[in-house]
Amino acid sequence: MRASKILELVKILEAHNISEIEISRWGQKIRITKNENRGDIAGTTVTATEAVRKSIQHQFVEVAGIAEDHTAVADENKDGGVEIKSPIVGTFYLAPAPDAEPYVNIGDHISIGQPLCIIEAMKIMNVIESEVAGKLLKMLVDNAQPVEYNQTLFIIDPAG
């Protein structure tokens, strides 16, 4: 790994609330740890794992609700919005068909029960409906990306 790349990672560590970054790619692996009071081991581990997975590996987005018994899993987000999370594992699609318009766009006002996206799992297209009403603040997954259970897909501001 080039020295400049390593320096970049160190800067990321220092600038953000992360204690450790580990990257594994093409057989190469690097782990950088911030030398500070480690405190709660479990807390440190969580931080490292999430940071690495979200910023470096995949663009997972949360999914909300499924065709089955699922309701959109909505969680309070510290930024004031409600996180809409995926209830299943599958592939995330922004629109009902490849050439169709996306279900929603950032800034849209969302109503309860409104379709937000599709998550395809085992050849079944599950339409995810919103459990909250509000303004769509963020979309966190790109089209055709895989998503896992509890992954945050959208952030809706109920006050918006």
Place this chain on the structure above:
Amino acid sequence: MIKKILIANRGEIALRIIRACKELGIPTVAVYSSADSLSLHVRFADEAVCIGPANSQNSYLKQSQIISAAEVTNADAIHPGYGFLAENPDFVQMCEDNEILFIGPSPDVIKRMGDKAEARATMMKAGVPVIPGSEDVIHSVKDVKKVAEHIGYPVILKAVAGGGGRGMRIVREPDQLQDAFSTAREEARTAFGNPALYMERLIEQARHIEVQIIGDNYGNIACLGERECSIQRRHQKLIEESPSPAVNENLREKLGKIAIKAAKAVGYSSAGTVEFLMDKNRNIYFMEMNTRIQVEHTVTEMVVGLDLLKEQINLANEHHLPKWLKKFKLRGHSIECRINAEDPYKNFRPSPGKIVAFHAPGGPGTRMDTHVYAGYEIPSNYDSLLGKLITHGSDRAEAIARMERALEETIIEGVSTTIPFHKAILKDPSFRSGDLHIDFLEDFKFQ
């Protein structure tokens, strides 16, 4: 050629499978519930997918989520470990329908051996000695009475959909039959969704002897020696060893022949175990067949010198059974202690919580298969197995001495463990002389 394996399990066995995959150069995918995000199997796998909430029904047992996880990661094979979906023929079928290779036998074999009454019938037809009992499912108290009079008391009623020591009722007198029959049916219905029962003569002071078998996809089966698993508490194995102190070379050969006959009768492939009961006169009777890798596969690995998980994966990859497995000698003696997060001083009450200090033993002939570490929070949603401590020695005495030394060295603080219980058993003179039977712990005085 398998390109990527998804491990449909958790805890120590998930780690075990990942280890085999790493050595074979096969990328791994771990699946986990939200309660297991900090588990070691998640960290050691190349990729990990969260598949559901803490409760197993909606995560580790949720077939659709597991198949989805294989789809999004492009895993072309699934290793089910033990428990969970390992012996679920519907899941195996779902894998096949989705063109995912299931590392294990075919759904048909799993189904046939999963129904314990049918397994008995199949074995009887193949000429494998079975425990005297009902030919098939017993439908009424009248049936039970008739069979009991024929085979003699005491008898044991068992659930056909059960296994692993669950759903059983002992009857010693004819007047207990009615009650036992109705309660056993109810329990079976609740626990396994199927009230059907079969029955066997109860073999008192029996020894639990099981044989490890392994087969390729071409009909070749090898026998990898026997294990003695008589030290059980409420039908759950606590200490296992290989070879059995009660089995000599002649008996070993006989057991091997019978086990291979049983396996060939159902067209078995992959790893499996044929379980027998041995009575005081060294007569052996087929009890059940487990169509999966087992917890105690480790002691067989130690005395045979084979990595069973790697072998399982190779066989699933269409390899032929290695020729040397047709004829080899067991080497030395191996013992395993299952260490559970339970308090032996408080009737084995489960002890979930955070492990604040952890140190695994080391040294010659010492192996620890565990998923725990210092700082790990044991979730309360799953079984209490913390890890398996395995020792190997040139003979049984050395294996015992090593186990005692290793148990002394093991540090697990923050939760209660069954280590003190294991230490006490190892000191017991009957245990040390190899005088074992499945009621051993019934008469065992602890503390």
